[in-house]
Amino acid sequence: MCWFEGGIIAGALEKILKKKCLAREISCAGLGDDYCEFEIKFCNKGENCEKIMMENIKNNKK
Ligand SMILES: [Zn+2]
Structure with a gap:
């Protein structure tokens, strides 16, 4: 990994786009x-980025 x-x-990407990225x-x-x-996830202000990411991981699990 x-x-x-x-x-x-x-x-x-954070520097280029001035957005939080995971x-x-x-x-x-x-x-x-x-x-x-x-896979890159962009976060909007106030979004719980880590939580969204964890949910994506769960949904994508094979
Ligand atoms: Zn690798």
Whole structure:
């Protein structure tokens, strides 16, 4: 799991877009996938970003 890369991507997007971003990895070369794939979530002001992200993870679980 590449949380480090995810953090860099989210941090860079935050700077560019001036919006809070969260990145989560949905496939990972380190875990046997062909490549690392990140899903980016943009957060609006006042939104509970972490909560939305956790709900997305639950919904996307295979
Ligand atoms: Zn990865």
